[in-house]
Amino acid sequence: MITDIYGESGSGKSQLCFTLCANCASEGGAAVFVDTAGTFRPERVVQISGSQSTLEKIVFVRALNTLDQANAVRKILDMGPRLVVFDTLTSLFSAEYSGPARHLAVMKHMHELALAAINAGCSVVVTNMVRNAPITVVDQAGRNVAQVEVPSQQREYLGSSISIYSHVKLKLEIVDAAKSSFEALLVQPAGKKAVPFAITPRGISDIN
Numbered sequence: 001m002i003t004d005i006y007g008e009s010g011s012g013k014s015q016l017c018f019t020l021c022a023n024c025a026s027e028g029g030a031a032v033f034v035d036t037a038g039t040f041r042p043e044r045v046v047q048i049s050g051s052q053s054t055l056e057k058i059v060f061v062r063a064l065n066t067l068d069q070a071n072a073v074r075k076i077l078d079m080g081p082r083l084v085v086f087d088t089l090t091s092l093f094s095a096e097y098s099g100p101a102r103h104l105a106v107m108k109h110m111h112e113l114a115l116a117a118i119n120a121g122c123s124v125v126v127t128n129m130v131r132n133a134p135i136t137v138v139d140q141a142g143r144n145v146a147q148v149e150v151p152s153q154q155r156e157y158l159g160s161s162i163s164i165y166s167h168v169k170l171k172l173e174i175v176d177a178a179k180s181s182f183e184a185l186l187v188q189p190a191g192k193k194a195v196p197f198a199i200t201p202r203g204i205s206d207i208n
Contacts, residue, residue, distance in 0.1 A: 001117060001123060001124070001167040001168060002110070002113055002114055002117055002124045002125075002126065002165055002166050002167055002168075003123065003124070003125045003126070003166070003167065003168040003169075003170065004089075004126050004127075004128060004156075004162055004163075004166040004168065004169045004170070005017075005125060005126070005127045005128070005169075005170045005171075005172065006127065006128040006129065006130055006156045006157075006159070006169070006170075006171055006172070007130060007171055007172035007173060007174075008129075008130050008154065008173070008174065009129075010174060010177060011172040011173055011174050011182060012172050012182050012197070012199050012204065013087070013088075013127040013172055014039045014040075014041075014087055014127065015044075015199050015203065015204060016172070016204050017033070017085045017087050017125060017127060018041065018044050018045050018048055018203065019048055019203035019204045020083060020085065020125060021033055021045055021058050021083065021085060022045050022048040022049035022054055022203060023049075023203075024057070024082055024083040025045075025049060025054040025055075025056075025057035025058055026049050026051070026054060028057075029057070029081070029082030029083060030057050030058075030059070030079065030080065030081040030082060030083075031057060031058045031059070031081055031082065031083040031084070031085065032058075032059045032061065032072070032075075032076065032079055032081045032083070032084045032085065033058055033059070033060050033061065033085045033087070034061045034063055034069065034072045034084070034085065034086045034087070035060065035061065035062050035063065035087060036063045036069060036086065036087065036088055036089075036091050036092050037087070037088050037091045038062075039087050039088070040060060040062075040087070042055055042058075042060070045058065047201060047202070048201075048202055048203040050202075059079060059081070061075075063092065064092075065092055065096065066092045066093055066096050066097075066105065066109075069086070069092055069109065070109065070112070072086075073109070073112045073113055073116050074112075074116075076116040076120050076122065077116065077119060077120050080120065080122075081120070081122050082122055082123065083122060083123050083124075083125065084116070084117075084120075084122055084123070084124045084125070085124075085125045085126075085127075086113075086124070086125070086126040086127070087126075087127045088126075088127045088128060088129060089106075089109075089126040089127060089128050089162070090106060090128055090129060090157055090158050090162075091129070093105055093106050093109070093158075094157070102158065103158060103160075103161045106158050106161045106162065107161045107164060107165070110161070110162060110164065110165035110166070111165055113126070113165065114165045126162075126166075128156055128157055128158070128159075128162060129156075129157040130154040130155060130156055130157060131154065131155060131157050132154055156169075156171075163188070166188065167188075168186075168188060168189070169186075169187040169188035170184055170185070170186055170187065171184070171185045171187050172184050173185070173194070175196070180198045180199050180200070181196065181198065182196070182197050182198065182199065183195065183196055183197070184197055
């Protein structure tokens with residue numbers, strides 16, 4: 001399956017991916033971490049797992065363009081990992097494509113990821129950004145009179161294209177960064193309410 005984790009910068013997306021990789025490696029499984037934005041921190045993975053040997057189970061791929069990112073998908077079958085992480089999914093596509101071509105390229109990439117997940121029998125986790133959604137203000141006659149951006153109205157970047165091939169979607173939100181207070185909401189399948197979590201030296205922690 002493909003799990004899509006999205007949220008604003010600093011909401012814990014990469015930290016959750018580090019925790020997933022550390023847990024996978026600690027249990028003897030191999031993981032692949034495809035880094036498109038320079039987010040990977042090997043020392044953080046070691047801190048979470050408590051063992052330097054954890055890194056031996058994690059294959060690191062630095063993708064500098066969308067071709068690198070596509071080639072990483074094709075290598076999954078050869079590597080035979082239990083977990084594959086793409087952090088982040090859309091940043092390179094955002095830089096190289098525009099308009100409808102960007103959506104088409106992302107959908108093709110997600111389709112290839114879905115096939116790789118099925119054929120390799122592995123879990124695929126992707127992270128993604130959010131953007132502020134413009135809100136249209138209308139008068140009593142239904143005429144558009146203004147358009148404003150409300151920070152709390154955040155939508156996933158290219159979310160409609162990504163949702164086609166995503167099986168699970170998880171939204172992370174910052175409650176109080178200074179107190180390491182965050183929330184996770186299961187969007188697909190829909191969860192009943194947001195769940196609090198914290199980012200600790202040993203990774204993501206359920207604070208309930």
